[in-house]
Amino acid sequence: MTSTATHPSSTRNSRSVLDRAVAARSARRRAEAAELTAALDWAHAHPAVSTGHAASWTGSPTALWGERTISLAGVGAPLVAEFAPVEYAGAVGISHEAANALIGDALDLAHRLPRLWALVHELRVPASLARLAAQESRDLDVDAAAHADRLLAWQPTRLNPHRIGVLVQEARLYADPDRAHADHDSALASRRVDVQHDAGAPSTSQVHMTLDTADAEAFDDTVSAMAATLGALGDPQDLDVRRARSVGILADPQRALDLLAVVDRETGALDDGETSPAAEDAGFTPSSPYRRAPAHASGSPSLVLHVTASDLLDPLRPGQGGVATSRLGPVLLERLARWLVGAHVTVRPVLDASLIAPVDRHDPPSAMAEAARLRDETCVFPHCNRPSIACDLDHIEPYVPPDEGGPPGQTSLEALAPLCRRHHRAKTHADFSYRRLRDGSYRWTLPGGFIVQTDPPHRRPQPPR
Incomplete structure (x- = not known):
C-alpha cells in the first residue's frame, strides 16, 4: 500500500499541478536570467571612459567633481562608468547598492564564469546561485576564476551555497596557496567553544564548537566509538542521545578511558564480547557537573583521500x-x-569495475559497494546531495531471492545505485521507479507519471598547471 496513491481521476489533476509548478519555476529562472542580461547590456553600453582614477566598489565620497571609473567585478571584467549604476537603480526602482551588486555579478558571470553564465541561460542553474558564485570568486585572478568556472559547471544540479564555497576554495587553493595558508591560519585563530545554558530546552544546554578539521574528525570518531560502546553495554537510547551522553562522559577523563578501553575502534564492538566493571560504571554513572577537569582525548578517524x-x-x-x-x-x-604524521596510511589501487563479478546474494561484497559509491558520489535521485557513503545501495530492479525463483547474478555493479534512506523508502514503498541510462544518468518516473532525469557523470576538471 502506498501513501501517495491517488484516484485515477485525480492523477490528471495532479499532473497538471506539477506542470504548472515546473512552468512557474522555469518562468522565474527565465525572468531572473533576463534581469541579469539587462544589467550586463547596461554595463556594456556605459563603459568607463578613463582608467586614470583608482576607486573602490563603493566609490569615494570625497571625489565630488567628475565621473570616476569604478570596478564592480573581478579582474578581467570591463569597468563601468560611475553614474551608470545610479541611473539604472533609479529607473528599475532598486537601491544604488543593489544595482552595483547586480551589474557586478552580471559582469563576473559573463566575462569570468562563462560556463556558469551559459547554464543560467539554459535555466539549469538559478540566477541566485550563479550570483553567489560570482561574489565568492571575485577575488580570484583570471586563471583561478576559469578553473572555478570549470568546477562550478562540472555538476550544476548539485550546486548549493555550501558547495559553491567549497569549489571556489578549491580553485583558490591551487591558484594562491599563500592565500590558502593565510585563510587557514585566520580560521584557526577563530576557533572557540561556546556553552549556552539558556538556549536549550529545560535540563539541556547547547554547545557550539568551531574546531580544526583534524580535531573535529578525531572528536567525531571518539564520540562515535563511545556511543557504540554504550549501545553494546545495553543503553537502549537512540544513537543521537548516546552520542550526546558520550560528550558528557568526556568531561571526566577517567570515565572516558574506562569506556574506550573495552571497545574495538575498527568495529565498535566490545573486545572479545566482554566488558569490565569500570566500563559499566562509566556507561551508567549519572551525569554530574562536579567532575574533574577535561583532558585531551584523541580518536583514530579513517579518512579516504583521492590525490594524483x-x-x-x-x-x-x-x-x-x-x-x-x-x-x-x-x-x-x-x-x-x-x-x-604518525598515522597509518594505506595506498589502494584504483578499482577496476570490469573485474568485479556479479554475486548470488543480496548484499554486495565490499569492493562492489565501494565501486558503486565511487561511481555515483551522491544519492541518484535528482537534486539530492546526500553523499553516497551515507546512502543505502539499492537494487534498481527489485531483488528476488534465488530460493524464490530469482535469477542468478542479480547483485552486480550495474544493478546497484546509492539512494538515501528517504528516496530508498519512496522507491520501495511508493510508486517511484528509475533506471540507469547508457550515459550514466538516471531517469525517474514519479507516481503521477512525471519523468525527471539526473545529469550524466563528467570527469572532474583538472587544476591549472
Whole structure:
C-alpha cells in the first residue's frame, strides 16, 4: 500500500499541478536570467571612459567633481562608468547598492564564469546561485576564476551555497596557496567553544564548537566509538542521545578511558564480547557537573583521500598541490602531510569495475559497494546531495531471492545505485521507479507519471598547471 496513491481521476489533476509548478519555476529562472542580461547590456553600453582614477566598489565620497571609473567585478571584467549604476537603480526602482551588486555579478558571470553564465541561460542553474558564485570568486585572478568556472559547471544540479564555497576554495587553493595558508591560519585563530545554558530546552544546554578539521574528525570518531560502546553495554537510547551522553562522559577523563578501553575502534564492538566493571560504571554513572577537569582525548578517524601522482611528485610545486575529499573539501598537501604524521596510511589501487563479478546474494561484497559509491558520489535521485557513503545501495530492479525463483547474478555493479534512506523508502514503498541510462544518468518516473532525469557523470576538471 502506498501513501501517495491517488484516484485515477485525480492523477490528471495532479499532473497538471506539477506542470504548472515546473512552468512557474522555469518562468522565474527565465525572468531572473533576463534581469541579469539587462544589467550586463547596461554595463556594456556605459563603459568607463578613463582608467586614470583608482576607486573602490563603493566609490569615494570625497571625489565630488567628475565621473570616476569604478570596478564592480573581478579582474578581467570591463569597468563601468560611475553614474551608470545610479541611473539604472533609479529607473528599475532598486537601491544604488543593489544595482552595483547586480551589474557586478552580471559582469563576473559573463566575462569570468562563462560556463556558469551559459547554464543560467539554459535555466539549469538559478540566477541566485550563479550570483553567489560570482561574489565568492571575485577575488580570484583570471586563471583561478576559469578553473572555478570549470568546477562550478562540472555538476550544476548539485550546486548549493555550501558547495559553491567549497569549489571556489578549491580553485583558490591551487591558484594562491599563500592565500590558502593565510585563510587557514585566520580560521584557526577563530576557533572557540561556546556553552549556552539558556538556549536549550529545560535540563539541556547547547554547545557550539568551531574546531580544526583534524580535531573535529578525531572528536567525531571518539564520540562515535563511545556511543557504540554504550549501545553494546545495553543503553537502549537512540544513537543521537548516546552520542550526546558520550560528550558528557568526556568531561571526566577517567570515565572516558574506562569506556574506550573495552571497545574495538575498527568495529565498535566490545573486545572479545566482554566488558569490565569500570566500563559499566562509566556507561551508567549519572551525569554530574562536579567532575574533574577535561583532558585531551584523541580518536583514530579513517579518512579516504583521492590525490594524483602529479600533485604528489611535482618538483616545481612541493606541497602546493591539493587533495579533494568528499567530507572535508579541498585540503593543501602540506596540511595533509601534517595530519598524516604518525598515522597509518594505506595506498589502494584504483578499482577496476570490469573485474568485479556479479554475486548470488543480496548484499554486495565490499569492493562492489565501494565501486558503486565511487561511481555515483551522491544519492541518484535528482537534486539530492546526500553523499553516497551515507546512502543505502539499492537494487534498481527489485531483488528476488534465488530460493524464490530469482535469477542468478542479480547483485552486480550495474544493478546497484546509492539512494538515501528517504528516496530508498519512496522507491520501495511508493510508486517511484528509475533506471540507469547508457550515459550514466538516471531517469525517474514519479507516481503521477512525471519523468525527471539526473545529469550524466563528467570527469572532474583538472587544476591549472
